[in-house]
Amino acid sequence: MTDHHPTFAGTPPFPKAAESALADGQLRDNLGRATATIRAKRERAVAERDDWEALRLAGAAIKDDVLARLPELLEELERNVTKAGGVVHWARDAADANAIVAAIVRDHGATEVVKVKSMVTQEIELNAALAREGISAWETDLAELIVQLGRDLPSHILVPAIHRNRHEIGEIFRSRMAAVGRPAPRGLSDEPAALAEAARLHLRAKFLRARVAVSGANFAVAETGTVMVVESEGNGRMCVTLPEVLITVMGIEKLVPTWRDLEVFLQLLPRSSTAERMNPYTSMWTGVTPGDGPREFHLVLLDNGRTDTLADSVGRQALRCIKCSACLNVCPVYVRTGGRAYGSPYPGPIGAILTPQLRGISQHPVDAQTASLPFASSLCGACYDVCPVRIDIPEILVHLRTQVVRQGGWRARVVSQESAMMGAMATAFAGPRRLGIAERAAAVVSRPFSRNGGIGRLSLPGLLGAWFGSRDLRAPAAVSFRRWWSRRARESRGP
Amino acid sequence: MRIALFITCFNDLLFPEVGRAVVTLLGRLGHEVEFPAAQTCCGQMHFNSGYRDECIPLVRRFADAFAGYDAVVTPSASCAAMVRHHHGTVAGEAGDSSLVDSVGDVAPRVYELSEFLVDVLGVIDVGARFAHTVALHPTCHSQRLLRVGDRPSRLLNAVDGLTLVDMPNADECCGFGGMFAVKNAATSVAMGLDKVDHVHASGAEVLTAADTSCLMHIGGLLSRQGSPVRVMHLAEILAETGTER
Numbered sequence: 001m002t003d004h005h006p007t008f009a010g011t012p013p014f015p016k017a018a019e020s021a022l023a024d025g026q027l028r029d030n031l032g033r034a035t036a037t038i039r040a041k042r043e044r045a046v047a048e049r050d051d052w053e054a055l056r057l058a059g060a061a062i063k064d065d066v067l068a069r070l071p072e073l074l075e076e077l078e079r080n081v082t083k084a085g086g087v088v089h090w091a092r093d094a095a096d097a098n099a100i101v102a103a104i105v106r107d108h109g110a111t112e113v114v115k116v117k118s119m120v121t122q123e124i125e126l127n128a129a130l131a132r133e134g135i136s137a138w139e140t141d142l143a144e145l146i147v148q149l150g151r152d153l154p155s156h157i158l159v160p161a162i163h164r165n166r167h168e169i170g171e172i173f174r175s176r177m178a179a180v181g182r183p184a185p186r187g188l189s190d191e192p193a194a195l196a197e198a199a200r201l202h203l204r205a206k207f208l209r210a211r212v213a214v215s216g217a218n219f220a221v222a223e224t225g226t227v228m229v230v231e232s233e234g235n236g237r238m239c240v241t242l243p244e245v246l247i248t249v250m251g252i253e254k255l256v257p258t259w260r261d262l263e264v265f266l267q268l269l270p271r272s273s274t275a276e277r278m279n280p281y282t283s284m285w286t287g288v289t290p291g292d293g294p295r296e297f298h299l300v301l302l303d304n305g306r307t308d309t310l311a312d313s314v315g316r317q318a319l320r321c322i323k324c325s326a327c328l329n330v331c332p333v334y335v336r337t338g339g340r341a342y343g344s345p346y347p348g349p350i351g352a353i354l355t356p357q358l359r360g361i362s363q364h365p366v367d368a369q370t371a372s373l374p375f376a377s378s379l380c381g382a383c384y385d386v387c388p389v390r391i392d393i394p395e396i397l398v399h400l401r402t403q404v405v406r407q408g409g410w411r412a413r414v415v416s417q418e419s420a421m422m423g424a425m426a427t428a429f430a431g432p433r434r435l436g437i438a439e440r441a442a443a444v445v446s447r448p449f450s451r452n453g454g455i456g457r458l459s460l461p462g463l464l465g466a467w468f469g470s471r472d473l474r475a476p477a478a479v480s481f482r483r484w485w486s487r488r489a490r491e492s493r494g495p
Numbered sequence: 496m497r498i499a500l501f502i503t504c505f506n507d508l509l510f511p512e513v514g515r516a517v518v519t520l521l522g523r524l525g526h527e528v529e530f531p532a533a534q535t536c537c538g539q540m541h542f543n544s545g546y547r548d549e550c551i552p553l554v555r556r557f558a559d560a561f562a563g564y565d566a567v568v569t570p571s572a573s574c575a576a577m578v579r580h581h582h583g584t585v586a587g588e589a590g591d592s593s594l595v596d597s598v599g600d601v602a603p604r605v606y607e608l609s610e611f612l613v614d615v616l617g618v619i620d621v622g623a624r625f626a627h628t629v630a631l632h633p634t635c636h637s638q639r640l641l642r643v644g645d646r647p648s649r650l651l652n653a654v655d656g657l658t659l660v661d662m663p664n665a666d667e668c669c670g671f672g673g674m675f676a677v678k679n680a681a682t683s684v685a686m687g688l689d690k691v692d693h694v695h696a697s698g699a700e701v702l703t704a705a706d707t708s709c710l711m712h713i714g715g716l717l718s719r720q721g722s723p724v725r726v727m728h729l730a731e732i733l734a735e736t737g738t739e740r
Contacts, residue, residue, distance in 0.1 A: 019681045139638025207665035257677060332668045343663035376679060376684070379543060401545030418674070422541055426549040427506065429535040429556075439508045454503045466680035471687070471715030474509045481502045485530045 004151050005128035011343030013372035018337040027338050030165045031155075041275035042326060042386070049271070060266045060390040063169075065321035073255050074301065080225025084287020086297040091249075097302045098129035099193040101214060101247055104240050104298055105135050108245055110212045116229055116236040117141035118216025119157060119323050120251050120302060122345035123358070126214065137214065138180075138206045140235040142199050155339030155347060156275055157325035163338050166190045173198050181205055203235065209306045213239040213294070217250040218322070219265060220299075222259045226286045228301065230269065230279045240283050246294040252301050253319040265322060268388035272324035307356035312362045314399045318354045320389040325350075327383035327393060328429060333376055342376070343369050349383035352376050353396040361400060363435040365407040375399035417462045432482065439483075442476040450475035499561050500528040501569040501578075501605065504536035510707045513570050516734035517608065520621060521568070523734075524612075528568065538585070541576035544674045547585065551594075554585045558597040566604050568611040570730045572705040575607040576640035607637065607705055608730055609646040619653045624737035626656030630699035632690070632713065634706045635668050638732040647705055647729055654732060662697040664689075671712035687716045694724055704725045 011017050021027060046052050066073060078088045091097035105113055113130065115137055127137040127148075138353065139148045146161035147154050150172045154160030161169070170190035177184045182202045188194060215236065219228045227248050229236050240246055256262060270279045288297050310316050328334045328348030339347030344355040352373045359370050374397045384391040405419070428438035449455045455473040458466065467473060479487075498521065502514045521528050538553035557578065561567045569575050579602050586594040603710060612618050637643045651659045670676070670686025677683075690713055694702050700723070705711050707728055714726035 015679045016679065018679065022681050022685050055577070103498075287533045332670065332686050333679075333682055336689075337682055375675070376546075376682075378635070378670055378675045378683070379667050380635040380668035380672070382668070385639055398543055398545070401543070403545075405545035418544070418678075419546070422544065422546045422549060424545075426541065426553070429538075429553055431556075432532050432535060435504070435507075435535050442508060456719075463674075463677040466677040467715075469680060469683045470719060471712065472718040473715055474711050476508050477511045479511065480513040481507045482530070482532070484511055484515065486532070 002234065004124070005131055005155050006084055006127065006151055007125060008153060008340075008343045008345070011340070011369055014341060014343075015372065017343065018333075018376070021337045021341045021436060024338075026165070027163050027337060030163055031335060032336050033161070034162050035335050038275060038329050042272065042329065043068040045271040045275040045277065048277070049267070049398050055264055055268055056388055056390050059268050059388055060320060062256060062261050063253075063389055066257060067253065067316055067319055068308065069254070069257075070204075070252065073190060073257055074252060076222040077220055077225060078301075080223065081287055081297075081299050082225075085231050086225065086287040086299055087338070089298060089300045089311035091300050091302045091304070093304050094124035094302075096131075097124050097249055097300050098126055100298075100300050101126060101249065102130055102133045102135060104245065104247055105130070105212050106133065108212060110135070110210075110245075112136040112138060112206075112210055113247075114138050114210040114239050114243065114311045115144070116213065116239045117144050117231065117346060117370055118214070118249065120249050121214060122154060124249070124302065124304065126249070135191050137201075138210070140203050140206065140239060141231070142196065142235070144231055145199055145203070146172060149173065149180070153340050154345055156328060157323050157346065157348075157350075159325075163340075166192055166195060169195055176200050207235075207238045207242055209244050212245045212247065213243040215240060215246065215248045217248050217254050218269070219256050219262060220250060220254055221257075221259050222255055222285055225260070226284050228262070228282065228284045230266075231281045231283075232274060232279055234281050236283050237283050240285060241293045244294055245296045245298070246285075247298045247300065249300045249302055252303055252306050269322050269324055272326040272386065272388040287468075290469045305360055306359055308363050308373060309354075309357040312357065314358050315353070315362060315396050317391045318350070318357055318396060320391055321350055321354065322389060323390055326386040326388065330382040330386050332380060332382070333378065342373060349377060349393045349397075349417050350391070353391075353393055353400060356400055358466035371404045371407070374398075374404060410471075421463070436480070439476065439480040443478050443480075446475050496526070496565045497563070498526055498528045499564040499565050499567045500530050501534060501537075501561065501574065502530070503569060503571045503574045505574075506570060506707055509711065510728065512731050513707055513728040516728065516730040517568065517570050518704055519631065520623075520730060520734040523622060523736075524616060524618060526616070529564070531564075537574045537577045537582075539581075540575055540619045540673055542577065542581055542585065547588065550585050551589045554582045554589075554598065555591075555594055557582065558594065561601050561605075562597060564604065566606060566611065566615055567601070568606050570608050570705070570728060571707070572607045572634050572637035572641055572643065573708060575605050575610075576636040578602050578605045596602055607639075607641055607643060608665050609643055609650055609705060610641065612650060612733075613646045619649050621650065621653070621733050623657075623683060623733045623735050624655040625735040626737070627700045628658045628660055628661050628698060629701045629703055630662040630694060630697040631665070632662070632669060632702055632704040633666055634704050634709050637705050638666060642686050643705070650729070650733060651703070654735075656737075657732070660697045660699050662699070663693045665693070669709045669713050670707050673708070676712060683712070684716070687712055691716050691720065691722070695722070698722060701732070703729050703732055707727050
C-alpha cells in the first residue's frame with residue numbers, strides 16, 4: 001500500500017483534463033446521480049431554517065473577524081492548548097508539517113497511523129511523505145478508504161469516492177483489502193450494507209492496533225483551546241479516543257474566537273454538507289485528559305500559502321471556507337467533469353479559487369495548470385448562492401483571471417490570440433464610428449460563409465474554431481442596429 | 496421620462512432585430528426610446544476574461560453616453576448586471592473619483608427589459624399575441640445577479656395565446672459563459688447539450704430568454720442538431736401582435 005501514492009502532479013490544464021473526464025460516461029453517471037440527490041436534500045434542509053440568511057451573515061462575519069485578528073487569536077489558541085497539556089507546532093509549509101508529523105510518529109517507535117478524514121493532510125500529501133519515512137497511514141473514513149485501496153485520487157471534499165458506484169467499490173474491496181490487512185469477507189456482494197460491514201471489519205483491526213492517530217480539524221476555539229472534528233461514521237471518534245497519541249494538523253484559518261461561535265457553524269455546516277440537521281458524531285477535545293483518550297496531543301498549525309492568501313483583500317474571503325462542499329454539488333462544471341480534473345484535493349468552485357491562491361498566484365506567476373483553474377467556470381453564480389459563509393466565488397474567479405492575464409496568461413498561444421482579440425475589440429469599442437466600421441467589416445467578411453443568417457460547420461484554428469465543433473453561429477447582421485437606427489432617424493426627418 | 500436604449504455590442508451586430516423589437520414594444524406602450532449614439536460596449540467580456548485595464552475606458556464611455564436619462568433599458572440581463580454590479584468596482588479600482596460618481600449616478604438606473612416593464616412601467620400585459628408553446632431559460636445573471644425572479648414568466652403568461660411550459664433543471668447554466676464557451680469548449684458543449692435535452696423534454700416550440708448570448712449558444716447547438724425548436728429573445732415575443740413571422 002505504502003509504495004503507491006498517486007498524486008495530482010502532472011494533471012494537465014483544466015480544459016484538457018475536463019475533456020477526458022467528460023468522455024467517461026460511468027463517471028458522469030455516478031456523479032450526476034449523486035450530486036442531484038445531495039442538492040435536493042440540501043435544499044430541503046436549508047429551507048427548514050427561516051434564519052438561514054442571518055446564519056450565513058453571522059458565519060461570514062465571524063470568519064472575517066478571525067482573519068482580521070489571526071495572529072492574536074492563534075497565540076491565544078496556542079496558550080490554551082498548551083495550558084491543557086497539548087503541544088503546539090508551527091509549520092510554514094507542507095514539508096515542515098510532514099516532517100513534524102513524521103518525527104512525532106518516529107519518536108513513539110510507531111510504523112503506522114490511523115487517520116480521520118482530513119482535507120489539509122490531502123493538501124500536504126502527508127500519506128506519501130509518511131510512506132517515504134516507512135510509516136503506513138491508514139485512511140479510516142469509508143470513502144477515503146475506497147480511494148486509498150483503489151490507488152485513486154479524491155474527487156470531492158465530502159465524498160472523495162463520489163465518482164465510484166457500489167459495483168466498483170465491491171471490486172476494489174474484493175481485490176485490494178487482503179494486501180493491507182483483513183481481507184474482504186468471502187463472497188462479498190455489492191450491497192451497500194455488506195460493503196459497509198466489510199469496511200468496518202477491515203478497519204476494526206487497525207483501530208485496535210494503532211498507537212498514533214492523525215486528524216484534521218473542522219474548528220478550533222481560541223478561548224478554550226478546544227479542537228473539533230465533525231463526521232458521520234464514528235471512525236473519527238475511534239481515532240481521537242483509542243490511540244495513545246493524537247496529532248491534529250490544522251490550517252491556521254480554521255479558528256473561531258469563542259465557544260459560542262460554534263453555535264453558528266454547527267448549524268451551517270451539516271445542512272450545507274451532508275444536508276443533515278446535525279452530523280452524527282461531533283468530537284471535541286481540549287489538550288489531554290488523564291485516564292481518558294490520548295495521553296499525548298500535538299497540534300500542528302499550518303500556513304502553506306494561507307498568509308499569502310490573506311494578503312489579498314479580494315481573495316482572502318476564500319479562507320472563510322468550512323469545506324462543506326455545497327458549491328461542488330451545485331456547480332454545473334464540477335457535476336460534469338468531476339473533481340480530479342481540478343488537479344488538487346480541493347475541486348469545484350472553491351478549488352478553482354483556493355488552489356491558485358495557496359499556490360501563491362498573488363505573489364508570483366503560477367504554472368499552466370494552476371493558472372487554468374480560475375477559468376474553469378461559466379460564472380453562473382450558483383456556488384455563491386449556496387455558500388454558507390457567503391464567499392463571493394465568481395468575484396474571486398474574475399479577480400484571479402485578472403492576475404493570470406497580467407502574468408502573461410496560462411497557455412501562451414491561446415492567450416496571445418485572446419489578447420489580440422481583446423485588444424482589437426477594445427479598439428473597436430473606443431467609439432461609435434470605429435464600431436460601425438468594424439461591424440460592417442464583420443458582416444462583409446462572414447458573408448461568404450453564412451446561409452440564412454447562420455454560419456454552419458467551419459474548420460478554424462484556435463478559439464474561434466472551438467465554437468464550431470458542435471455549434472452553429474449567428475452571422476453578423478448585414479444592417480446593424482445602429483445603422484438601422486440612423487437610417488430610420490434620417491427617414492423620419494424627411495428628405 | 497427620458498428612456499435610453501442600451502442595445503449592447505452583441506445585439507447591435509448579431510441580433511439587431513431584438514433592438515428593433517424593444518423599440519416596437521415600448522412604442523406600442525407609448526414610450527419613445529432614444530438611442531445615444533456614443534454607446535459601444537459595457538465591457539463585460541473584458542472584465543470577465545481578466546482584461547480589467549481595457550475595461551476602464553468602456554465604463555467611462557458608458558457613464559458618459561447614458562448620463563442624464565431617467566432610465567436605461569437593455570435587452571440583456573448579463574450586460575445590465577455588468578453595469579449595476581461591476582462598473583462601480585472598475586471605477587473604484589481606476590482611482591477616478593469623478594468616474595465613481597458618474598457610475599454611481601447612472602448604474603442604478605439601468606434595467607433589464609423585464610425589470611423595466613414590470614418595475615418602471617408597471618405593466619404585465621403588454622398587449623402581445625403569440626400563439627405558441629414557449630419555454631423560458633431564466634439565465635444565470637437574471638436569476639442570481641439581477642434577481643428578476645418571476646418577472647419574465649409573468650410577462651409571458653400575460654401574452655395572448657402563449658402556453659408557457661416548464662423545463663427540467665431550468666435554472667441550471669446553459670454553459671455559454673462568454674469566453675468559457677471557447678476556452679473550455681468541451682465542458683461548455685456538455686452543459687449546452689444537457690440544456691438542449693431539457694428544451695426538447697419541455698415540448699416547447701420556442702425557447703426564450705432575456706439574453707441573446709445564452710440563446711446563441713443553445714440555438715447554435717439546436718441548429719447543428721437540426722432541431723425544429725427556435726430561439727427568440729423575450730423582447731421579440733413581447734413585441735409580437737399575432738402577425739406570423
